[in-house]
Amino acid sequence: xxxxxxxxxxxxxxxxxxxxxxxxxxxxxxxxxxxxxxxxxxxxxxxxxxxxxxxxxxxxxxxxxxxxxxxxxxxxxxxxxxxxxxxxxxxxxxxxxxxxxxxxxxxxxxxxxxxxxxxxxxxxxxxxxxxxxxxxxxxxxxx
Numbered sequence: 001x002x003x004x005x006x007x008x009x010x011x012x013x014x015x016x017x018x019x020x021x022x023x024x025x026x027x028x029x030x031x032x033x034x035x036x037x038x039x040x041x042x043x044x045x046x047x048x049x050x051x052x053x054x055x056x057x058x059x060x061x062x063x064x065x066x067x068x069x070x071x072x073x074x075x076x077x078x079x080x081x082x083x084x085x086x087x088x089x090x091x092x093x094x095x096x097x098x099x100x101x102x103x104x105x106x107x108x109x110x111x112x113x114x115x116x117x118x119x120x121x122x123x124x125x126x127x128x129x130x131x132x133x134x135x136x137x138x139x140x141x142x143x
Contacts, residue, residue: 006064010053014091016055021090038077074103121139
């Protein structure tokens with residue numbers, strides 16, 4: 001309606017299956033709750049939505065957020081999860097829980113379908129995991 005950017009962050013807990021295998025499913029559930037709380041603490045605007053997307057994956061939808069603003073939020077999420085210092089002996093990245101984040105943005109009045117925004121953020125998340133995890137990758141999406 002107002003031609004502003006809409007940003008989507010797709011977030012995955014790194015090596016979460018190994019976390020469950022090492023610490024058990026109850027500890028895994030607690031880990032997900034703590035990671036979700038850390039993300040919710042970073043996302044302050046009422047218009048932003050944090051949701052579990054499936055398994056150990058989360059999505060954050062941020063209306064009226066330019067790519068640079070979404071990147072800043074993603075950086076703060078990396079730091080907030082890092083600050084939890086949740087032990088993760090099964091991780092190849094660190095001795096504690098980390099996340100990988102894919103970020104995509106598009107104009108809210110774009111002819112691109114919402115599915116394209118999701119696909120772009122998911123592809124960026126895949127690249128973040130492929131490039132070593134515990135990082136942010138910005139999607140290339142024409143506006």
